[in-house]
Amino acid sequence: MEFTWLGTAGFIFKSQEGEIAFDPFLSRGKGEASPFNAKSFQNTEAILVGHGHFDHTYDIPDIVKQSEVKVFAPGLTGKILNIRGVPRDRLLLANNKELLLKNLKVRAFHSAHVKFDMPLVMSTLHRCGIMGCLGSCHLGVLYPKGLVQTYLFQSQGKKILFMSSAGATDPELKIYRDLEVDYFLAPLQGHSQIQAIAAKMASIIKPKVIIPHHHDDFFPPLSQNISVDVFREELKKLNFNGDVLEIPLFKSAQI
Secondary structure (H helix, E strand, O other): OEEEEEEOOEEEEEEOOEEEEEOOOOOOOOOOOOOOOHHHHOOOOEEEOOOOOHHHHOOHHHHHHOOOOEEEEOHHHHHHHHHOOOOHHHEEEOOOOOOOEOOOOEEEEEOOOOOOOHHHHHHHHHHHHHHHHHHHHHHHHHOOOOOOEEEEEEEOOEEEEEOOOOOOOHHHHHHHHHOOOOEEEEEOOOOOOHHHHHHHHHHHHOOOEEEEEOOOOOOOOOOOOOOHHHHHHHHHHOOOOOEEOOOOOOOEEEO
């Protein structure tokens, strides 16, 4: 099995059962240029969308034009992707009551977005300036969050959980714990204490391995780098016994 981190919350996953992708954001604004482009998904069966924000959906219409990939998206996000050029016959509802892809046993779960806190808002204002932040407001209007979904899939006997944002409730996290997750793709963005929030989630889910993501400076100055080392320290405080696999930006890891 192979994970390639595309930056932000984006991944391509490859195994003998198939190839799927999550939330590919390639444009990156003034961030480090991505080596990937819309043609990098020629063998991808499906893109699974966690929620509708621009850094999760912006590049999907271009990707669809260059491949035969299907797009699973929740509710409003699917409708907006259709308006932006994704044909209806390539869009599928990420229904949490159905098995989405039989070969990888993909399931969707209702989740939630982490709530932006005041310290994060103030630090973002400091980096961007008032005019810079106002200039970015259109991204929130054009790319609303919509429903948030987490995805669980299986490959070679392993269960992998992808979370696009860290707003899950304790009851939701306990569902994942009971499912005995092997790999947890944990988002580190959206709150001034995000490392502690993600560590608490991991302590409830109890995966064998955590793969952190969304911690890169993907769209400066709106974004910022998040320390994975601090995340590791927070995990230690909670006596987490699993491993942390940090995949370098734009690189792949065999698992």
